[in-house]
Amino acid sequence: xxxxxxxxxxxxxxxxxxxxxxxxxxxxxxxxxxxxxxxxxxxxxxxxxxxxxxxxxxxxxxxxxxxxxxxxxxxxxxxxxxxxxxxxxxxxxxxxxxxxxxxxxxxxxxxxxxxxxxxxxxxxxxxxxxxxxxxxxxxxxxxxxxxxxxxxxxxxxxxxxxxxxxxxxxxxxxxxxxxxxxxxxxxxxxxxxxxxxxxxxxxxxxxxxxxxxxxxxxxxxxxxxxxxxxxxxxxxxxxxxxxxxxxxxxxxxxxxxxxxxxxxxxxxxxxxxxxxxxxxxxxxxxxxxxxxxxxxxxxxxxxxxxxxxxxxxxxxxxxxxxxxxxxxxxxxxxxxxxxxxxxxxxxxxxxxxxxxxxxxxxxxxxxxxxxxxxxxxxxxxxxxxxxxxxxxxxxxxxxxxxxxxxxxxxxxxxxxxxxxxxxxxxxxxxxxxxxxxxxxxxxxxxxxxxxxxxxxxxxxxxxxxxxxxxxxxxxxxxxxxxxxxxxxxxxxxxxxxxxxxxxxxxxxxxxxxxxxxxxxxx
Numbered sequence: 088x089x090x091x092x093x094x095x096x097x098x099x100x101x102x103x104x105x106x107x108x109x110x111x112x113x114x115x116x117x118x119x120x121x122x123x124x125x126x127x128x129x130x131x132x133x134x135x136x137x138x139x140x141x142x143x144x145x146x147x148x149x150x151x152x153x154x155x156x157x158x159x160x161x162x163x164x165x166x167x168x169x170x171x172x173x174x175x176x177x178x179x180x181x182x183x184x185x186x187x188x189x190x191x192x193x194x195x196x197x198x199x200x201x202x203x204x205x206x207x208x209x210x211x212x213x214x215x216x217x218x219x220x221x222x223x224x225x226x227x228x229x230x231x232x233x234x235x236x237x238x239x240x241x242x243x244x245x246x247x248x249x250x251x252x253x254x255x256x257x258x259x260x261x262x263x264x265x266x267x268x269x270x271x272x273x274x275x276x277x278x279x280x281x282x283x284x285x286x287x288x289x290x291x292x293x294x295x296x297x298x299x300x301x302x303x304x305x306x307x308x309x310x311x312x313x314x315x316x317x318x319x320x321x322x323x324x325x326x327x328x329x330x331x332x333x334x335x336x337x338x339x340x341x342x343x344x345x346x347x348x349x350x351x352x353x354x355x356x357x358x359x360x361x362x363x364x365x366x367x368x369x370x371x372x373x374x375x376x377x378x379x380x381x382x383x384x385x386x387x388x389x390x391x392x393x394x395x396x397x398x399x400x401x402x403x404x405x406x407x408x409x410x411x412x413x414x415x416x417x418x419x420x421x422x423x424x425x426x427x428x429x430x431x432x433x434x435x436x437x438x439x440x441x442x443x444x445x446x447x448x449x450x451x452x453x454x455x456x457x458x459x460x461x462x463x464x465x466x467x468x469x470x471x472x473x474x475x476x477x478x479x480x481x482x483x484x485x486x487x488x489x490x491x492x493x494x495x496x497x498x499x500x501x502x503x504x505x506x507x508x509x510x511x512x513x514x515x516x517x518x519x520x521x522x523x524x525x526x527x528x529x530x531x532x533x534x535x536x537x538x539x540x541x542x543x544x545x546x547x548x549x550x551x552x553x554x555x556x557x558x559x560x561x562x563x564x565x566x567x568x569x570x571x572x573x574x575x576x577x578x579x580x581x582x583x584x585x586x587x588x589x590x591x592x593x594x595x596x597x598x599x600x601x602x603x604x605x606x607x608x609x
Contacts, residue, residue: 090165090190091162091164091165092162092163092164092165094160095134095149096159097130098155099128099129107149108134109152111138115139116134116136116138119190120187120190121133133176143162165195169195170195177211178203181207181214182211184196184199184210184214185215188216193222197226197231199211200212200223201231217249220246220247220250223235224259229262232259236267241270245275248271253279253283254301260272261291292372293369294370294376294388294400295369298369299398300397302323302326302329303329304332305332305356306334307333310354311347311354311359312352325401327343328387328399329343330389331357335395339357341363342359342360363389365383365385366390367379367390367391368390369392374500378502386402456596459597472542472544476541480534480551480558480596484596485593487526487562488592489566489589491563499571506570516568519563520563522563526559526563534551534555537551554596554603557599558592561592
């Protein structure tokens with residue numbers, strides 16, 4: 088259970104802090120931190136506590152000793168729900184962020200600082216330790232990092248970077264403009280600068296950009312005893328795996344610590360190392376890396392170039408990659424051209440840039456629908472009730488197409504199907520044709536009855552039912568095959584977004600519906 092935050096703002100009086108503290112300990116709370124200040128004769132108190140009882144009990148205990156009917160009392164679990172409370176508390180006393188970092192995690196501090204005014208954010212960042220500042224820089228998006236580096240002195244940035252391992256520091260440096268990046272690199276220790284410079288060669292969304300070289304790398308002739316010594320004495324990010332290389336730096340295999348412990352001390356590493364099932368180039372896209380690790384159940388994936396070992400990608404890093412890729416796909420599925428990393432820190436200009444282009448493209452495509460309907464206005468004039476069913480048919484087709492798009496994009500992302508496999512394409516066609524035929528038949532029967540009840544015309548009802556059947560088949564197959572075609576063409580299949588497939592279906596509906604109606608009415 089997460090810790091609990093209690094915020095009290097009330098008229099100041101002697102003994103208030105003692106009374107609230109006594110009341111909280113009386114219900115079994117372990118007080119991790121208590122802070123307070125007085126502003127305009129109002130006492131502002133903040134408690135962070137461990138307690139097994141409900142937050143309603145905590146609020147009740149506080150109200151029993153705070154008799155002020157106008158008091159503001161808020162109790163919440165630490166995390167996103169408490170951000171507003173902590174923002175209010177720190178806005179007037181941002182220097183207390185340095186005390187709060189003892190009990191709050193960097194993601195919570197990051198979310199609070201994002202919401203502070205610029206002046207308060209500067210003072211809060213100045214109060215944090217270099218280690219906490221480093222963690223915040225590592226998890227922050229590019230725009231937030233750009234703001235922080237403007238507010239923090241160069242020496243403080245340098246201290247923060249030194250708190251990180253080279254691969255983590257590179258993640259931060261890639262979010263900083265090139266001029267400042269060069270200045271910081273020049274001030275880093277030589278060995279540190281060498282490692283960071285090597286990693287900066289690779290794009291941030293590549294295997295080289297997310298790999299770590301912070302693990303024991305030993306020669307094949309060395310023994311299990313030597314490997315255990317390195318694990319005990321070295322400061323590594325990866326402590327459960329050892330890379331074994333030959334004299335030229337070529338990868339011989341990986342040794343897990345669990346295997347190492349079962350070997351005699353004089354066992355040679357080259358004899359117990361396991362050849363990896365898969366390796367990747369440092370230039371490989373991070374999404375491909377994630378799919379490989381999920382497909383083959385890998386915890387550590389070696390990165391090699393020209394047969395030389397460079398580092399490994401940890402499954403923990405892949406978790407971040409999957410989260411980023413999911414966010415990007417969701418943005419594209421709803422028709423946003425460029426995903427916004429963090430909504431809270433996004434500028435209005437970025438939100439407009441992300442959303443406007445796709446909306447304009449979709450609007451232009453939708454205008455074709457109007458032209459198609461206009462060309463069939465003589466059909467609508469003969470049976471005006473036909474127009475009443477257009478939105479219903481379009482909505483149904485769009486929904487079917489969107490479902491198919493989502494299913495196939497997920498299958499592609501998990502590596503269940505390949506865009507280059509003809510058998511996979513035929514499997515998808517067979518499955519979706521069978522599925523959509525059953526769905527189309529059900530909708531056609533429902534549509535026939537509904538359309539006849541509304542129009543009292545069997546010809547109109549048949550037109551609606553026939554169109555529903557045809558549109559559902561078309562929308563399902565189009566939604567299933569477009570992601571395959573996009574991936575084959577080197578385009579992100581998520582770009583075949585829900586608004587786009589819906590728009591394509593709308594145009595098709597206008598033509599199919601009017602054409603079927605024209606045939607039946609003639």
